[in-house]
Amino acid sequence: MKVRMGKVATILALGFFAVLSFQSRAGGQGARSSGPVVTGKIYKFEKIAEGVYYTTSNSPMATGGNHTIIVGDQNVFLVDSGTTPAAARALLADMKLITDKPVRWVVNTHFHYDHTDGNSIFGPEVEIIGHEYVRHAIADLDVLHREPFKTAMANMPIQVDALKKQIADEKNPAQGATLEEQLAAKQADWEEFKTLKPTAPNVTYSSKMTIYQGQREIQLLFLGRGHTPGDTIVYLPKERIVCSGDMMETQPAYMGDAVFDEWLATLDKLKEMNFDTMLPGHGVPFHEKSLVTAYQNYLRDLMSQVAAQAGSLGRRRRQKSRHDIA
Numbered sequence: 001m002k003v004r005m006g007k008v009a010t011i012l013a014l015g016f017f018a019v020l021s022f023q024s025r026a027g028g029q030g031a032r033s034s035g036p037v038v039t040g041k042i043y044k045f046e047k048i049a050e051g052v053y054y055t056t057s058n059s060p061m062a063t064g065g066n067h068t069i070i071v072g073d074q075n076v077f078l079v080d081s082g083t084t085p086a087a088a089r090a091l092l093a094d095m096k097l098i099t100d101k102p103v104r105w106v107v108n109t110h111f112h113y114d115h116t117d118g119n120s121i122f123g124p125e126v127e128i129i130g131h132e133y134v135r136h137a138i139a140d141l142d143v144l145h146r147e148p149f150k151t152a153m154a155n156m157p158i159q160v161d162a163l164k165k166q167i168a169d170e171k172n173p174a175q176g177a178t179l180e181e182q183l184a185a186k187q188a189d190w191e192e193f194k195t196l197k198p199t200a201p202n203v204t205y206s207s208k209m210t211i212y213q214g215q216r217e218i219q220l221l222f223l224g225r226g227h228t229p230g231d232t233i234v235y236l237p238k239e240r241i242v243c244s245g246d247m248m249e250t251q252p253a254y255m256g257d258a259v260f261d262e263w264l265a266t267l268d269k270l271k272e273m274n275f276d277t278m279l280p281g282h283g284v285p286f287h288e289k290s291l292v293t294a295y296q297n298y299l300r301d302l303m304s305q306v307a308a309q310a311g312s313l314g315r316r317r318r319q320k321s322r323h324d325i326a
Contacts, residue, residue, distance in 0.1 A: 072101070
């Protein structure tokens with residue numbers, strides 16, 4: 001049975017229970033601090049290895065997925081470009097806290113807007129790399145009028161109105177100031193969303209691409225379809241570091257473009273890799289492969305629940321049809 005995520009509403013209704021299952025299995029296993037943290041205006045940079053930083057944000061600005069920044073002797077390799085041009089510019093500004101070297105390469109781990117819509121700020125001197133499916137999706141699939149961006153855009157005015165109501169009802173001045181900051185950020189994000197110009201990678205690959213950043217080897221790998229039909233895994237063999245994008249997260253993922261049966265097999269290939277640290281597109285770094293197994297079990301639970309729900313719905317429809325005929 002091939003399971004695609006066409007019936008997103010069903011998944012969302014059932015996903016809560018699978019989330020609990022995944023979180024119960026995963027517990028707190030694997031996650032541990034790797035090194036010192038440098039905090040900027042929007043982003044913070046956790047040192048994972050020499051020249052390798054894991055970048056996250058708790059800012060009210062919509063920043064998108066987490067980034068890995070790989071600093072070489074002369075340039076920078078950046079994993080994903082963020083949700084908007086403003087987020088990408090903020091990343092480059094804060095990145096000056098850890099390096100003054102220019103970005104030479106950006107890789108899009110997949111085509112979703114929260115990993116790619118910062119692409120447009122980079123000039124022609126920057127190679128934006130993605131699996132060949134990523135270029136196809138951004139160039140040909142009208143990504144601003146399909147999920148997941150479609151719902152994110154539709155939610156913007158709802159979220160703005162909700163914040164305005166909270167501010168009007170808030171009696172605590174300090175909390176009111178925090179809400180005002182959140183409102184300003186949300187309104188700025190909304191304006192950014194209105195003017196987005198999706199920019200496809202200008203370099204593509206099909207199964208494997210290797211980049212040499214001085215003496216450092218950076219492998220871009222397509223292990224198979226999973227979270228989307230075109231996920232890239234970034235692998236640093238010497239450092240034994242894997243950047244998994246949204247193929248593997250430490251929290252429940254958006255699954256509207258997932259190929260479930262193949263996702264499980266692709267995660268098997270991911271577990272076969274020789275890594276010590278995995279840096280996910282969302283969540284926190286981790287070290288144990290057992291967390292990947294827990295995520296596979298979470299996906300199996302979700303698939304089982306969807307299949308059961310689909311079977312129940314089919315039976316009800318058949319019963320109704322027989323009743324209408326009678």
